[in-house]
Amino acid sequence: xxxxxxxxEYAAGRESQLPLSDLPEIVFSGKSNVGKSSLLNRLxxxxxxxxxxATPGKTATINFYRLPECRFVDLPGYGYAKVSKxxxxxxxxLVEGYFAQQRQIALVIQxxxxxxxxxxNDLQMISFLQNLEVPFTVVCTKSDKLNKGETASQxxxxxxxxxxxGIAFYPFSAVQGxxxxxxxxxxxxxxxxxxxxxx
Numbered sequence: 001x002x003x004x005x006x007x008x009e010y011a012a013g014r015e016s017q018l019p020l021s022d023l024p025e026i027v028f029s030g031k032s033n034v035g036k037s038s039l040l041n042r043l044x045x046x047x048x049x050x051x052x053x054a055t056p057g058k059t060a061t062i063n064f065y066r067l068p069e070c071r072f073v074d075l076p077g078y079g080y081a082k083v084s085k086x087x088x089x090x091x092x093x094l095v096e097g098y099f100a101q102q103r104q105i106a107l108v109i110q111x112x113x114x115x116x117x118x119x120x121n122d123l124q125m126i127s128f129l130q131n132l133e134v135p136f137t138v139v140c141t142k143s144d145k146l147n148k149g150e151t152a153s154q155x156x157x158x159x160x161x162x163x164x165x166g167i168a169f170y171p172f173s174a175v176q177g178x179x180x181x182x183x184x185x186x187x188x189x190x191x192x193x194x195x196x197x198x199x
Contacts, residue, residue: 001188006044011061015097024194025071030111033079038174070191079121107190114140137168144173171184
């Protein structure tokens with residue numbers, strides 16, 4: 001797969017605006033400020049493909065990015081307290097509407113902050129994905145923020161939480177690029193597998 005050919009395609013603010021699902025979709029999910037935009041930019045080797053905001057909760061749309069083989073789907077970040085209840089409900093309706101459609105989801109990449117235990121919202125999203133029976137993997141962001149001892153401790157924790165449940169997880173650093181090839185491989189394998197299965 002040529003990740004360098006990633007281009008922004010479309011932003012949908014309502015379920016009715018969601019485009020036709022005519023390619024395998026790689027979905028990026030996670031709380032506000034967990035590093036979804038940074039991961040997307042690293043994958044495409046572009047600094048500003050996805051806007052990295054200093055203000056959590058800024059992305060209020062589902063953003064679609066086109067590659068020759070698939071689409072990247074960037075969901076709105078969840079869990080930001082300062083967003084109004086009405087806005088949170090709109091986001092929830094938009095995301096639930098996306099998953100309720102017959103879409104070609106090849107893989108969901110669920111991002112969690114490696115420095116901390118997953119939030120209640122993170123675990124709720126993972127449970128949601130398990131109930132939907134869609135393929136997903138966990139990417140643990142901001143791994144560069146931990147020292148060796150902290151890294152070993154968190155790896156053991158995530159192995160117990162995810163690994164023992166059969167959920168693949170990858171430490172990742174957008175700053176250093178650690179784990180980038182693992183994420184690329186997971187995406188490429190998911191797209192190839194989806195193509196063999198068909199719609």
